[in-house]
Amino acid sequence: MKAKFSPKRVWAILVRHLFSWPRDLESLAESFWWPSFDLFIWGLVTVYLQMSENTPSIFISFFLGAIVLWMFVYRSQQEMSFTFLKEVWDRNILNIFTTPLTVWEFLSASMILGITKLTISALWMTFLAYILFQFNVFTLGFWFIPFLLNLLLVGWSAGFLINGLIVQYGWRVQSFAWTLILVIQPFSAVFYPVSVMPGWMQGVAAVIPTSYVFEGMRAVLVEGRFEVNNLLFATGLNLIYISLSALYFARSFRRAKETGMIVKFS
Amino acid sequence: MGKTILLVKNLVKRFGKVKAVNNVSFSVKEGEIVGVLGPNGAGKTTTLSMILGNITPSSGSIQVFDMDFEKHREEVLQKMNYSSAYVRAPWRLKVWEHLFVFALLYQIDKPRKRVDQMLKVFKLEKYNNTFCGDLSAGNMARLNLSKAFINEPKFVLLDEPTSSLDPDIADRVRNFIKESRDKFKTTILITSHNMAEIEELCDRVIFMNRGKIIARDTPEGLAKKIKKTKVRLMISDGRKRTISYCKRNNLPIHVNDRYVSIEVGESEIAYLLNGLAAAGVEYSEISIDKPSLEDFFIEEVRNES
Numbered sequence: 389m390k391a392k393f394s395p396k397r398v399w400a401i402l403v404r405h406l407f408s409w410p411r412d413l414e415s416l417a418e419s420f421w422w423p424s425f426d427l428f429i430w431g432l433v434t435v436y437l438q439m440s441e442n443t444p445s446i447f448i449s450f451f452l453g454a455i456v457l458w459m460f461v462y463r464s465q466q467e468m469s470f471t472f473l474k475e476v477w478d479r480n481i482l483n484i485f486t487t488p489l490t491v492w493e494f495l496s497a498s499m500i501l502g503i504t505k506l507t508i509s510a511l512w513m514t515f516l517a518y519i520l521f522q523f524n525v526f527t528l529g530f531w532f533i534p535f536l537l538n539l540l541l542v543g544w545s546a547g548f549l550i551n552g553l554i555v556q557y558g559w560r561v562q563s564f565a566w567t568l569i570l571v572i573q574p575f576s577a578v579f580y581p582v583s584v585m586p587g588w589m590q591g592v593a594a595v596i597p598t599s600y601v602f603e604g605m606r607a608v609l610v611e612g613r614f615e616v617n618n619l620l621f622a623t624g625l626n627l628i629y630i631s632l633s634a635l636y637f638a639r640s641f642r643r644a645k646e647t648g649m650i651v652k653f654s
Numbered sequence: 655m656g657k658t659i660l661l662v663k664n665l666v667k668r669f670g671k672v673k674a675v676n677n678v679s680f681s682v683k684e685g686e687i688v689g690v691l692g693p694n695g696a697g698k699t700t701t702l703s704m705i706l707g708n709i710t711p712s713s714g715s716i717q718v719f720d721m722d723f724e725k726h727r728e729e730v731l732q733k734m735n736y737s738s739a740y741v742r743a744p745w746r747l748k749v750w751e752h753l754f755v756f757a758l759l760y761q762i763d764k765p766r767k768r769v770d771q772m773l774k775v776f777k778l779e780k781y782n783n784t785f786c787g788d789l790s791a792g793n794m795a796r797l798n799l800s801k802a803f804i805n806e807p808k809f810v811l812l813d814e815p816t817s818s819l820d821p822d823i824a825d826r827v828r829n830f831i832k833e834s835r836d837k838f839k840t841t842i843l844i845t846s847h848n849m850a851e852i853e854e855l856c857d858r859v860i861f862m863n864r865g866k867i868i869a870r871d872t873p874e875g876l877a878k879k880i881k882k883t884k885v886r887l888m889i890s891d892g893r894k895r896t897i898s899y900c901k902r903n904n905l906p907i908h909v910n911d912r913y914v915s916i917e918v919g920e921s922e923i924a925y926l927l928n929g930l931a932a933a934g935v936e937y938s939e940i941s942i943d944k945p946s947l948e949d950f951f952i953e954e955v956r957n958e959s
Contacts, residue, residue: 392728394728394761396758397758397759400755400756403758404755407746407748408746408747411746474744478742478743478744479741480744482706482738482741483736483741484759486707486708486734487731487759487760488727488728488731488732488759488760489759642710645707646709647669648700648703650708651703651708651709
């Protein structure tokens, strides 16, 4: 019999995390402090660079836009991994998985929680960027939204992969939740275009969806031109990666039940 | 006795080359309290985890409420619950919030009202707004039990439910478990290292060792398998004569200062006391300890090792 997806159980997990979020200093720091810190440092660097006559005036938009958008990738991934890890750290994982809650309901709650927190963080960052550096993220226009959704998909694909690794290999790989996503950052063309990368890096960038998103963002900002190909490539790659990573997670979870790893988390 | 709530058939779990659970079969009827006993590493937790769906069996089948667990997981778990001394609650949640989340997970009508009921039953009202992380071990155990009964389950698995509780609270919990069985016909599968508790609570006991069920009976039935009774005497005169009498008659004797403890069959107690009197032994205190579940446990585990 196929399990019925229950939005009420998804809501229960959301409530659990929304109760604890305001009391969780680490989580608040992840949502507000570190992104603000990044924005402030990079903002000042770009202000300094702009003092040079040779620096294009659009430079500040590159950097601040990149910082705000990159936050969508790593925060959506982290939120997905941390929602799971918090249950492990609280030794609550057996409690929740001995209820009718399914793992897909749990992951759906993680994704919704990620979007909720991200929206709040992004609004805060947008406000800060505007107040401190007069940078308006919305200058990217409505094309900002599909790019943003693609970045969320990248974060979720990485989240599925990392959660899969954690349930398969246990505690020893939990640091992937903080670090693994950074592996793709140099290839993502976040702060520089793909064209400045060495040939082998360009090869890697070609299969990384974020590179198309950031290239697309630059095209909108510099030339005011929206390249639909960038969006199509990013979306296509994302659909492949999210399917593969979700399958990997499902396999790892099944395997963790076979090896008894789930019980060891308590 | 009522219908079968749990039916475990030929359950096997292998971890690599190790057979943690080896061809285990048993059933639990509605309203029964069944204890699963055994030394550490016997396979109890693995068996419980398989019943809860957290470990996939290598082979065999588990049916709960006449449904195949694998195929009807959500339906089965909706009517089940679980508590273990080894799980905790999120330390940043308040006690009522933790229970409220589970009331939502089980889709209980009027969840807040149910939370208040459980807080009252387990005497946790004054900790309503306390963070779970600030609870003592005893209160955490009570919170776990409140969670285990929040959905008015028909079948509950309790892993060491009263460990770390003081005698008063442990007694309340035992009474609640019995009450729950009597009032709501709740079926309970329980593990504990507290033999007196198992004797008090359980209708039947399944004894596991090295992944296998090696005995199953009522607690009294298992205790009766130990044929020896311990006769404990405080010797006032004739300690050496007592020791030599026991040696002559091949009776195991443990000497501790003025106290001696002699193992003897129940029907041979009168002969022992007559023999000691004939040898001129005088004693000022006597107690006769009938074999208990604990004696069975110790003997089985020592025989196996």
